Amino acid sequence: KPLQLNDLRRDGVWASSIINGLANFHSDFHLHGQRELSSPIDCVSHGRLGFANQQDVEYAVAAAHAAFREWRLWPAPKRGQVIKAIAESVTQHKQALARLIVLEAGKIESEALGEVQEWIDLCDLAVGQSRQLHGLVIASERFEHQLLEQWHPLGVVGVISAFNFPVAVWAWNAMLALVCGNAVIWKPSEKTPLCAHASVQIVLDVLKRMDAPLGLMQLVQGDHQVGQALVKNQKVALVSATGSCRMGQQVAQQVAARLGRSLLELGGNNALILAPSARLDMALRAIVFAAVGTCGQRCTSLRRLIVHESLLDEVCSRLPQIYASLKIGDPREPDTLLGPLIDGIALQSMKEKIEEAILAGGILLSGGQVIVGVPVGHYVQPTLIRMPMQTALMYEETFAPLLFIVPYSNLMEAIAINNAVPQGLSSAIFTQDQREAELFMSAVGSDCGLANVNVGTSGAEIGGAFGGEKATGGGRESGSDAWKNYMRRSTNTINYSQTLPLAQGVNFDV
């Protein structure tokens, strides 16, 4: 099949704007860096991406700031109406946008549709939130005084996003940031620029229609250097960065050096504990989806399976059978479950990790091979390796469908294995034993931001706060009270008496 970008012309108005955008990228590429664009499906080049330069970033930040000054005056429920219109427009373009995600990120269609659905769901959340950005009235210690807490918009929010959720990660941040009264400047992954271009086009069309300031949504394309220009810009009040721990470590220090705020969503190294009472059929489905879905390229993908010794033989015989039945190939084919890895670097790091594990005593139960064929992309067999125990090689995230299996004999040992890695994003236990489930979720249980019971590690709902601890960066996005990250708190003391009593009974007569 020829590469499908031309097909997008049939999919709606915005689809042709992507093509125009691509033409612009062509003419812009001499400005700063450039990058060859190709789909991971077949690695055929379909153009070049021109990078923004320092001046472009400064201009975008200034334009965003000007838009913010106007937008912060809009009542929050009115801002919510704009988000509602964005949701309607995204719903109309859902199929076409999902198709673009398939092309750029190599996801299967149902997962790409799920990603666009997350944007729509997040809009719903933000619209509801628009009437609930409320503060507190606190009991004052002084007679005839009020003590209040209010939440105000922050300013310009910079969003740096990863390739694996080329739309949803930005949407989580951008929809909440907008409803909270901020402007957004987005530096998407250089591996998925067209998804960003299309998403921003949808937002800009709505802003225009609703007479909202157009400068509210800025897009700066490019690699880490463009990200750096954003990170170092004093006018960016919050930098929300999603990506590898390596990136987060640098961004966190640089933003802290200018005393700015950062919100970090970094790598995971997620584990699932399979307890003796687990419903095995259900658990195996959860394991396979979590380990293999999105070709193992989710931050919440399952990397480590901690199996009770009584179940080890059965799991090690049943899982390879399921793995052998999974269809790998072109994600546009309806029955494909595993598309390609994003690029050759990802493939190489998977290969190296497999070799390292086998040298360390791992037994290859399934997979391990690169698939060579047509189309020419980075296709791999999902891989299962049984390890005698957890070793240092399992402490790093390998962003690929590679699952290590280790045994345990008692739950506290399994929890210790779960918690031993530097990252702390997602975790799960499959058990029918309430005591085990409670222990896993307790203060001495999983140390991750997400701790699930009888649910796999991947596929979180947007209603909960999403994020992880330790090297995952500590940030929280999406639901619960994550909106507070995009606002500043103002504490107000009001004296409605005729005197001036000082706090803590201090006397200071003048």
Ligand code: NAD
């Ligand atoms: P990456 O770190 O290579 O790049 C992520 C983004 O950061 C890109 O836009 C990149 O250009 C930019 N960037 C990289 N270095 C930078 C720097 N020094 N300064 C400023 N910007 C910089 O990550 P990736 O390969 O695109 O994505 C995979 C990683 O993202 C995995 O580790 C995955 O677990 C993580 N991830 C985490 C979450 C989460 O919510 N915790 C969600 C999705 C992905």
